[in-house]
Amino acid sequence: MIEVRDVTHGFAARDILRGVSATLTEHRIAVIGANGSGKSTFARLFNGLVVPREGEVLVDGLSTRSHAAEVRRAVGFVFTDPDAQIVMPTVAEDVAFGLRRRGLDREETRRRVFAAMSAVGLEIFADHPAHLLSGGQKQLLALCSVLVTEPRVLVCDEPTTLLDLRNTRRVLDILQGLPQQVVMVTHDLDSVGGYDRVLVFDEGVLVADGPPATAVGHYRALIG
Amino acid sequence: MIEVRDVTHGFAARDILRGVSATLTEHRIAVIGANGSGKSTFARLFNGLVVPREGEVLVDGLSTRSHAAEVRRAVGFVFTDPDAQIVMPTVAEDVAFGLRRRGLDREETRRRVFAAMSAVGLEIFADHPAHLLSGGQKQLLALCSVLVTEPRVLVCDEPTTLLDLRNTRRVLDILQGLPQQVVMVTHDLDSVGGYDRVLVFDEGVLVADGPPATAVGHYRALIG
Amino acid sequence: MIRSRRLPAPDLARVATFAGLVAALSLPGQFYLFGSSVPVTLQTLGVMLCGLLLGARLGALAVLAYVAIGAAGVPVFAGGAAGLAPFAGPSAGYLVAFPIGAFVIGLIARPERGFHPARGFLAAVVGGIVVVYAVGVPVLAWRAGLDLSTALRTGAVIFLPGDLLKAVLATVVAAGVHRAYPALSRDDGRREAAATRT
């Protein structure tokens, strides 16, 4: 469960988020809104990448301000550009990287890495150089490298923006099948249909919040 | 008119485009296909950013191989990432950049720059620092900076991928209203409805070519 | 034909962007070791990467562009300093040496012919440490009124462990980048490679 309590955040001149409160318990949550409306900043609150100037964010009761490390272990994050996330030369090494300091023995690490790769269909690329993967495969790798650490919540900031139709569908299907709570920021209104709850941002304010049809309708009305 | 004559292009190990031929005379042409299918490479043929290993590309009868500079003046190009296209500090200066060596006097340059900015609604930002514009405005600036040179053909490689709904619609509307021939690469199948002709690529081969409904149907069938 | 030897646009873009990279590496952190009037910074890491990735000519131009925009007043020097003031202080020699260092690194490493880690490391040490100290230390002695041995101690010896570590890092990073971005040293493939990612 994620609780956002009256958060205001911004920089010298301007507030990016203003008085945002929300308690997120649903399984599938989407966040939509115009460019610059504050979606990414909102999403970054959940794992403490952004610590709000005012207000508080709690993940399963732990504040992102005082329990940064625990929160970060509980909340996985997938970014738009896979190239910003992939750090090791081969696929298997990159997936294993997140388990480094878990004190697992070699066999256990291998087992978990293989399981995670299989879940997204990358096991056949285990020893493949990561940079030679296609854009869609890279994004699957980024997702896999996060899932291997078994986060309780997964936050994705426009995970399919750079992908084609097939890869988009693939990533969305995998997200849909996860046991975890998923929060996804997106511009693709077609993809939020099956979600339990959709939040709409406008100029840093949470202006609508509800089932997909209502929320998307509100967003379309905003655009005019 | 653009003629692509039996083009094959690639690198040591792999061909990115294989035996592609097409004569493009229509007013609105879209190019779709999976990630890595060769769309961007195809589009880059038209202004000589890519010169094919085999075959030839002619723009109004001029070969991109032997008449690179003329072809480049005739064919404008808008890329995906607005941040990588802005080259001067302020909006007006960036627009004027393309007119530098046209031998125009100062008054004429100013007039054309203003007209181009007005066409996309950026004239109020003339002396604004270009990098402080929003993502959507930056993409409009990129478009404007290309249009000011009055190209006969405009090629756009996923011009709206990074934009929200409103900005996407804005850019597409402006493209729709241009007198020039437009070739647009896109993953957004909803946006190609009004186009005259849609080309579908798959693994470097032009696999379908026709009106939107047929071509998009073919593409969907490919994905399975 | 007398034509100016213009930097082609793709090279020009790399030069300018890598100047930005050196700046981004210089900004975080800067601290003074006891008794030294020169700060510890990551600038040499940036200089080494320029030489190891862009080669002698473009690498040197990138670092030169970095120094030039700093001199013109953009806050990119150690600790966010800028302008002509740093050129009047004890670190002036290092700043002047940076472009020369990048040039020497590129000459030795020859990244355009493929990257060899051992060679790259040697290049980083010679260009990024020896050359930089060779200009930096005498200027430090001159500007700070030190005798040469004190200047060596406070302007070279104390930085050596850190700078050697940076040379190792630069080599490892350059090797990784050469693998992850194959178009780096292949001129004809460069544009297309940029195009592969939307």
Added chain:
Amino acid sequence: MNTYVPGRSWLHILPASVKLAGLAAGMVVVLLVDSPAEIAAAAGVTVLLYLTAGMVRALPVQVWSLRWLVAALVALQVLTSGWAAAVVVTGRVVVAVVLAGLVTLTTRVVDLLDVFERVLQPLRRLRVDSERVALVLALAIRAVPVVTALAAEVRDAQRARGLRGSVRAYAVPLVVRTLRHADALGEALVARGLDDPAPSAR
């Protein structure tokens, strides 16, 4: 901290090239100074210049930013050559740095870039294209926030994966994305005709 402060003083109005020449002359004078009294005089002149430029408020900031430098210089000098030398050497450096800082405080970046471009004009015979130099510098200035933003994103991605302190894991993605940006920029410049000859008739 040490960047242009808008104003209308005589120093703001003076052409950048004249200021640079004056600074060079000032540097030579400061070098020749070698007694505490002369240092005091040089410092006095510097303060006077700050006063007439309306920049006195910037003076404490300038000096304060040199605190570590001064501490280190004084410590070393006192240990190796005594107090008088410490005052002269430290004073020289402080006056030189603060004086150079005044030029930066009163001159816009674009004006200094213009001077660079003009200084490079005669190099045309050495086949240096001064217009292109100006473009590189403008793009380099623009690249600083771009790369800084890329760095922030990569750092976020690393932190989200719980990867603290691995420089390799940080620097490789950063440099790869920097290169990708550079090459996309290069492509846009080519497409906008930077390398093409001027059209013959129009």
